[in-house]
Amino acid sequence: MATLIPRAAKRLKMSHVATSAGGLVASRPFSAGWHHQQQQQKQASPPSGDEGAKTTHFGFETVPESMKEGRVAGVFSSVASSYDTMNDLMSLGIHRLWKDHFVRSLNPGSPRIPSSSSSSSTTPEPEPWHILDIAGGTGDIALRLLDHATLINHDTRARVTVADINPAMLSAGRARFATSPYTSSSHPRLTFVEANAEKLHSIPDASVDLYTVAFGIRNFTDKARALREAHRVLKPGGVFACLEFSKVNNPLLDAAYKRWSFAAIPLIGQLVAGDRDSYQYLVESIERFPSQVEFRDMIAEAGFLIPGHGWEDLTGGIAAIHKGVKPV
């Protein structure tokens, strides 16, 4: 864990050599080292006079709160380029089913109601959907939302803002956007903005119809604050939806799942992405995330109304969809 930031920084410097391993190459074949002069950055030591500083968890490590953001940044800068391949390998492709179900159950987009001639002057056109996708860097959810709105609900005006704190993930998303059918529409359907979910300064109050966060919230330093920000930016009646890893209900499945998580995932991370530590962090952060009941209570505390049960388990609880509605 202690080598995460230096490793990520080194890897970013090697971006001139293109590989499948996210830039992890040597210019010499068969050598167990690499070409550049390494600047051995010391891991940033916490500021002195930090005696009563609050700590949080970074996987199974305990770190001062001020450090967590930087450490998570290191992880995601490192995994950005191989993110999609690794997701497929780690979940055996099931993450696609989860994301599809998540978007379908939200049913974004409203078909335009054909107005009769008598009422056309009096009823104003409803404002198009504004969807905010948090920690959505590579655009997985955003593109699915747009596809659903456009193709299924015939809503060509719904727009999505993707906010992510990590520039590397955002560029992966922008690259995806460039090859999608939404680049050439008359009004911008998809915008990318670099923002911290805990401080969404650039998003005005009550401006968002749907707030989604998929597999991002477990990395936030202060989840409660992010939930309060979500409450602030949503319009009254707006929906908060979160897709995240959760606790498995069946003990047998749990035993197999834990062994897969802690053995196979870091191993695949090492072989495919060249980074065992980032994937070790990912599985530890999944382990540390609150259970379905605890997270539902956190959402309720932020001021949301909880519909029905509060969550929906996917694949036996490996993932769960939590929803909340901002009271009108």
Place this chain on the structure above:
Amino acid sequence: MNANMAFRRLLALPAPLRARSYSILNRPAPNYPGHVPLTYLERGALAIGSAFGSLRNPHRHDLIASLGETTSSPYFISRLRKAMLANDTGRRILKDRPRITSKSMSLEKLRQLPQNTVGYAYAAWLDREGVTPDTRDNVRYIDDPEEAYVMQRYRETHDFTHAITGLPVIIEGELAIKAFEFANTLLPMTALSMAAVVRLKKVERQRFFQTYLPWAVSNGLKSEEVINVYWEEELETDVEVLRTRLGIEVPPDLRDARKALRDQKKAEKAAREARERLGAATDEKKR
């Protein structure tokens, strides 16, 4: 009594086996910073994955490193460590645990040394190949800290072996060095790297099997253990003296051989083109 007997038998197992009674969810504490204790299944999977991964992409230095580490236990790295313990200088290296990083080797100072020294040869080789002293990956998958250091030392002194034999960094040169290292250190990863022979062109393969492989095997076997050389102290030794002491002959210069072949091919091509042009000109005249 039965539990007692079982416990005694467990304690009587040799240390490496005893220590292995853990699972994925119950890993023991790391023995050194960066250490990841792996179960047998994980080690096997990492070894196989690294082998195929590094064959597909020989620039994945981290996979070569993990291949070396996962295949060297239980026997080979212990044998190498015992070889170091059996030698005076080896014992001193294990006591001092010197590390070679891009910072600890100052190229400026090495270039100032007299031309016949090991240090100068090292700096000159780095300049010729256009590489800098790499900082090597840290060992993570070897459980015993001293054996982990032995592997780390092997990795870090690899460039010195290049320097005193003069072999270049291209695949051909690296394969020759790996063959030499296998004969010298017996680490399985060096032998497994021979699989990369499939990546050589026909001419290169011929050259490898004819000249460099026999050189590597005979020299690796008859020379002293290169792992026992305290390179930091030998920087000012005369290269020839060191080579004689170790029992290493210099192989034919690979870059020169390749250049000679390239020049020859270029000359042949030029001659052929000249003949064609002349032939075309005389044909024109006849007509």
